[in-house]
Amino acid sequence: MFATRTITSSSILDTTPFAGRKCRAAARGRRPRRRVKDCVPWMNPGAPGDHRVASVASLTRDVAGAKTLSVPCYVYILHCADGQNYYGSSGDLSRRLAEHREGLHGWTAPRRPLRLVYFEEHETTAQARRRERGFKNGRTHRKTIERLIADFPGNRLVPFA
Numbered sequence: 001m002f003a004t005r006t007i008t009s010s011s012i013l014d015t016t017p018f019a020g021r022k023c024r025a026a027a028r029g030r031r032p033r034r035r036v037k038d039c040v041p042w043m044n045p046g047a048p049g050d051h052r053v054a055s056v057a058s059l060t061r062d063v064a065g066a067k068t069l070s071v072p073c074y075v076y077i078l079h080c081a082d083g084q085n086y087y088g089s090s091g092d093l094s095r096r097l098a099e100h101r102e103g104l105h106g107w108t109a110p111r112r113p114l115r116l117v118y119f120e121e122h123e124t125t126a127q128a129r130r131r132e133r134g135f136k137n138g139r140t141h142r143k144t145i146e147r148l149i150a151d152f153p154g155n156r157l158v159p160f161a
Contacts, residue, residue: 073123073125074120074122075088075131076093076116076119077145077148078108078117080108081114088132089131116160119156119157
């Protein structure tokens with residue numbers, strides 16, 4: 001991926017990701033556009049300058065048969081003052097609810113006061129986002145959502161009131 005040359009008296013070190021690559025921009029005397037893979041080291045595993053930061057997903061992998069870190073993610077439903085429901089997901093539910101109540105999020109800000117009516121805990125962010133999408137795009141029917149809200153025990157909502 002990275003082209004390099006040895007330094008001689010007539011050449012210099014050329015380590016640009018697009019070195020030696022011919023394209024229309026280079027032919028016109030302009031700098032070629034970089035591809036995302038060339039610019040972002042973590043998309044090129046093992047490339048020079050590959051300094052990865054461990055993500056939550058990598059920390060939840062099995063290590064010797066046990067999970068080292070389990071970060072729950074929540075899917076929640078807020079009931080707005082205008083009668084509509086807001087569906088969201090977050091890793092820190094209490095912080096996210098405080099942000100909604102302070103009016104820091106565009107869709108819910110004009111619809112305050114908000115009331116938490118339902119939440120689910122999931123093991124991974126991907127599972128929570130998948131469930132949230134199901135609420136938002138209609139895969140989970142309105143009657144099912146209303147039943148989930150009606151059957152949800154009110155005592156579980158007390159810590160977030």
